[in-house]
Amino acid sequence: GQNIDQPTEMTATEGAIVQINCTYQTSGFNGLFWYQQHAGEAPTFLSYNVLDGLEEKGRFSSFLSRSKGYSYLLLKELQMKDSASYLCAVPYNQGGKLIFGQGTELSVKP
Amino acid sequence: DSGVTQTPKHLITATGQRVTLRCSPRSGDLSVYWYQQSLDQGLQFLIQYYNGEERAKGNILERFSAQQFPDLHSELNLSSLELGDSALYFCASSVEGRGDEQYFGPGTRLTVT
Numbered sequence: 118g119q120n121i122d123q124p125t126e127m128t129a130t131e132g133a134i135v136q137i138n139c140t141y142q143t144s145g146f147n148g149l150f151w152y153q154q155h156a157g158e159a160p161t162f163l164s165y166n167v168l169d170g171l172e173e174k175g176r177f178s179s180f181l182s183r184s185k186g187y188s189y190l191l192l193k194e195l196q197m198k199d200s201a202s203y204l205c206a207v208p209y210n211q212g213g214k215l216i217f218g219q220g221t222e223l224s225v226k227p
Numbered sequence: 228d229s230g231v232t233q234t235p236k237h238l239i240t241a242t243g244q245r246v247t248l249r250c251s252p253r254s255g256d257l258s259v260y261w262y263q264q265s266l267d268q269g270l271q272f273l274i275q276y277y278n279g280e281e282r283a284k285g286n287i288l289e290r291f292s293a294q295q296f297p298d299l300h301s302e303l304n305l306s307s308l309e310l311g312d313s314a315l316y317f318c319a320s321s322v323e324g325r326g327d328e329q330y331f332g333p334g335t336r337l338t339v340t
Contacts, residue, residue: 147326159229159317159331160270204270208326213258214283215329217270 119143121218123205128224129195137190137221139205150215151179151190152204160204163190192223200225230254231332233318239338245306248335250318252299258282258324259301261293264334265314276301277324308339 120142129135141149148167152160166172166181166188178191190203202220209216230253240246252259261273272285276295287293290308295301305312315336319329 150328152331157315157336159333161229162328162330165328209272209283213260213275213277213321213324213326213329214272214285215260215270216272219269 119207119209119216121205121207121216123203123218123221125219126222126224128226129192131195131197131225131227133195134191134193135195135223137192137203137223139188139190139218141186141188141205141207141218143186143207143209143216145210146183147208149179149181149188150206151177151188152206152217154202154204154220155200156202163203195225197225197227199223229330229332231318231320231330233316233332233335235335236333237336237338239340240308241340242308242310244308244339245304246308246337248303248305248316248318248337250301250303250320250332252301252318252320253330256320256322256330257299258321259295259299260319260321260329261301261303262317262319262331263314264317265311268314270317273303275324282324305337310339313337313339 151163154160164179205218206215232251258277273287275283318332
């Protein structure tokens, strides 16, 4: 089956760096997604990793280690607008269905 | 703006009623997905269509049904509504429907009273 674990909450300071971890167990790996979701709004796509290593995209980077079943999302130069829930997700059995973690609620403080 | 549209934005209805939620995918996307998000459950996959055909099913209740039409828009029908059906319902779309990134619509907030 599929299982995804993320911390429930994190707090960080404006301008700082924060790392949000995600561990997963899946039968047949086909990549890992990160989404950002502000309260009451739609999830928005942040990144997709299918190979090991770090993918950088502006202030956001995502890392994957397939052998460890581990990923993290790195947010640099935090801004207040980064306060949101960050969702880790993996496709189920290499299909289209996404299994989402419960999300990590990030609060950015001044 | 993801390019996925959903109507209505809000829906308030009574227990026992039936409602229809509508979704139009991004231009060029053949696959549509429906998800339910309630406060205590996170995002739960309901069902996926690809080019009019059902491709994958999640823990969708028998009271719920969906379809994708030839113009690729999709509808989610919820019947015999219960208080516990109150949630945000999101539609998402993608090009291939096999592990590619999904783009989410703004959601329909359903409140059952």
